[in-house]
Amino acid sequence: MAKRKIATAITNSNGIATVEYEGQGVGKLDLHGEVEGIFQSETYSILDTLFFDDCTDNSKASSYYRYNNSVSEPSFDETGMFVERTSNGNGYLFIGQSNGTDNPYSLNFAIEFDVVSVTGDVRSGLGNGTWDVVRNMSANDHYKIEYYPNKQVITKNGGTPTESAKTNTGSFKWQLQFVGASSIKIKNIRVYSI
Structure with a gap:
């Protein structure tokens, strides 16, 4: 499955990065954090619904x-x-x-x-x-x-x-x-x- 970057964010003093995403109704999304091509989080699945x-x-x-x-x-x-x-x-x-x-x-x-x-x-x-x-x-x-x-x-x-x-x-x-x-x-x- 092709990967696509949906957002870029900078971590705060607690190491938390927040991004906004406007739903498109595209179905299942697998999301993870990555820095310079290296995974920084586990993958989380969500449903982007109509x-x-x-x-x-x-x-x-x-x-x-x-x-x-x-x-x-x-x-x-x-x-x-x-x-x-x-x-x-x-x-x-x-x-x-x-x-x-x-x-x-x-x-x-x-x-x-x-x-x-x-x-x-x-x-x-x-x-x-x-x-x-x-x-x-x-x-x-x-x-x-x-x-x-x-x-x-x-x-x-x-x-x-x-x-x-x-x-x-x-x-x-x-x-x-x-x-x-x-x-x-x-x-x-x-x-x-x-």
Whole structure:
């Protein structure tokens, strides 16, 4: 993997150097300190996300859009974000956008999230296109879903990835779909480029 210098800093009297980095949503970054080509720190991995919400408070509440208002306003507590269907018909909650018309995520991106609890049939999928949805989620599951122009890859709980051939282009919205009487509590939502 190619290395790229993102910043230069001078240490203070305590030997601490601080740099500012503006996120670009590029996904996983491996960071380390180096002086004249010699490593000075261990490598630390971080995710530079397009969207992140740990879902423990309502600070990002405006980043969720209830399509046709058939699901509840998201509610937040220290264990996650809770949403349930509130009227007849399928309900949709768009993740990481404040309206129903944006398609904020361009292909070659991944979504990760943790399911705290779920009742009924709640599905994770993309608005637009022919992408498969993730069904039959259960409590304590962790999902990583990767979307590419020619495939979709789903990894559940760090297990063996399941790949499906797909052909698609453009940008997409990520949504939770509520089919029938259903609810979900999720946390640690991450969307990032891959």
